[in-house]
Amino acid sequence: MDSKKNLLGFNRREFLKVTGAVGGATLLGINPFDALTAGAAAEPMDSVTLAAQEKLYAAAKKEGEVTLYQSSATQAGHALGKAFMKKYPGVKCNVYRGGSTKCHVKFDTERRAGKDICDVLHTSLYPAFIKYRGDGVLMKYASPQAKYYRDDWTDPEYYAPVRFTTMAISWNTDLVKDAEAPRTWAETAAICKDKRWFGKISIGDPHGGATSLTQLYSCVVKWGDTAWDWWRAYGEANAGTFASHGAMDKEMMAGKYPLSLEQLDYRINKAMEKKLPVNSHYPSEGVAVAPGPAGINAKAPHPNAAKLLYNYFLSSEGCQAFQKGGYSNTGRKSGGIKWNYLPSMSELNIIDIDYGQMEKDMKGLLKKFDDVFGAGKKKSRG
């Protein structure tokens, strides 16, 4: 599925309607971007949630603050924190932003030290949440909002997927023609034989990024040794590896790596919403998805504030604030904000994997990545 084609696939009547709406909204001083992408306004909290929040708020004010560790875009966490503090004055929200791996490393190190700082954790490393739940690392708390989230990725008493991320091929349209860009995963490996792409493509680093790890695992589960051949080819083409997709984004826009074989959906969405020279393609033979749960630390230093934030994060209002800041998807059944360039799950051929098994297979997978990709890299350096 090609995101840009969707927009250009509008017929003339629809196009005129949209243009008229945008123009009219602009004249009235309404941000047309909000009008197009907000969809319905945030759903109000149900009475059960409201009652829970009222009780928690009084206790949270005594605690005074809450700390969120999150791995989405920096602006997403700040938007959520700002909205939370506006709704619940007197409870300061500290937001620490790091990649998923970094968040877990910090969380685990502090937990090991008995110096818990994080109250609420949100990352894209879903397998880690499954393990945490089993190890008693997450607080058992049944949020009244959990029922609004996808059942397959939710444990109602421990975590819910506030976000999910899919990965696509994307390119800088100033430097790569649409016709040149690969459309299948097999093609991404085939173009590596062309010298033109030597040192010009980027992939994620599974050591440093949960989504990259999920991408690699999903492809290996679906295609086995063929997938490993692709990663060897990427190495031989001297692909740049990025633990941070933000940095990958920057290098793609700057022209160093104009073709990215694994960019995150929300980053593509943001770039295209901002009319940057970016296009993307979600291969029809299969796309990986990394659910992004949030959960409460069992040893949260501010347990009541943690529950207050968690409920707010899961609420439609909190979820939309987070989505708007990060241009991302949500695991809410209602779907939240409808973006122009962010396909929904139903539009994609999602690769189905066992995330619990992924946690067990992680170490071996990373070792094999080092061997296979590393061998390719070594060959590329001659």
Add this chain to the structure above:
Amino acid sequence: MKRIIPYLRLLCRRDSILVIVIAAMISITVIYPLSIMVVGTFKSTPPGEPSPFSLDNYVRMFSSDWFWEALGHTIWISVGGTLLGVFLGVSMAWIVTRTDTPGVSKLEIPLIVPFFLSPFIGALAWTGLASADYGIINGWFDAIFGVRPFEIFSPWGMIWVMGIYYSPYAFLIVSGTLRNMDPTLEEAALSSGANKFQTMIRITLPLMAPGIMASAILIFVAAAEQFGIPSVLGLNQQWFVLTTRIFYFLQEYPQDYSMAATVAMMMLIFTGGMVLVRNRILKQREFVTVGGKSFRPHVIPLGKWRYLTLSYLLGYIFLVVILPFGTFIAISFFRYWSMYPKMKYLTLENWHYILFEYPTTWVAMKNSLFLSIGGAIIAVLISAVIAWVVVRTKAFGKDILDAIATLPVAVPGLILGVAYMWAWIRSPIPIYGTIWILMIAYVSRFIPYSLRSIESTLRQIDKGLEESANISGASWIRTFWSVSLPLLRPGLVAGFILLFVTFIRELSCSILLYSSGSEVLSVTMFDLWHDGMFPNLAAIGTLQLILTAVVLMLFSKIFKIRITEVVR
């Protein structure tokens, strides 16, 4: 028992107690964490968890391709950076001290400005200049000649950045050597018939050799332990050196603490050995050059060539200071940076975001100022006490104290960070995750920097003044506070300024020890780089530069001290 009593009396003396207390403090903050880290290299579990002792980590490391590759890369860029840094530093030192190049007295400060700048920011700035895909220098070459000759994201790029930002070390040491050199030896050679070139090769260079060697080893060690430059220019290409490998082990999930500690151990042996060699050479150099006489150096008239040497110095200042930092500041005003920056992308939104929306900015600024100013004051006071004990007293164990106090100079910042993780994660004293662990790491690691300047200042002060105070009835504390400290003021201020500059740009230790609420400016920039927010990090980097410049100017004006005196 009778034999022990004199020793007990010696131990109970005030100055001996002081030695014991300070030595214990440094041992807890440096030796203890390093020891725990060393123990960790023989374990396979994270800190604090039981594990049988084994050599598995060493076997795994020595049998892995990645270790030898990272070691080879480390040596490659360290040697390259050293050669370039020494060449630039020595050539500039010779031009400034030994030739009639015009205007050199005004150029001395700009020539050492890179000393005060962060090499990490330097690397970031050079990506905007010399990246093959978006560097503006390549853009100029592409427009004129149709080629893009430079690629900063390469080992040669790392060598270039290290060489230019460490060249002031060589410049300062060698220019000091040249100034203190007795010119009569050169004059004797010239009057015996040797020409200028022969005199330089056979007389001047051998006399400069200890200074050149000392600066070469100093640069080599600094380059080998450097983290910021290879992380910016090599991590995304999976081009590792030892420091970035250590960082990589600690950033993946799950963390490999033991392997990080094992590689850190290798680095420690490597840098420790080099520091020992350097100290030997430095001691030799002082013996040769320090004396009671001052010399008028022999100046070589260059004729028309003096304008070429002037151009060389001005070119260095332009290439190393004006161009990269000017570009870095410019990047902060663009939405996107590219080879041909487009005016339509000029914006203030990066500054708006950093100043009014990004909550970490002010937290990091506050923490950096607290650590830089507060930490520098603490370190300088401790250094003053140590210097006084070592130089002025006959305290028991003062030489051991001196050795322990200078030990941290052999410990790279990243290694100290690893050691602190091992030592303090499970400590009952709740400092891990707070700003105090950063304060302790900064102070203990950088005491040797201020200790040297304060010790040398103290050695120049006549003991008679302190002895007069003692004879008049002042206690040793009163004497220290009212007589010694005021006389030490130039050394203390120089030490403070040096430490302030070092602390405010510190990255390698901070990147492992910071937590939510204890971020500092360099770590914030690193995180923004990691997130691809280049223009925003340029804005924060510019703030750091402004802060550093303002504090330096303020202190040098208030205490009437020349910046060049700080680093000599």
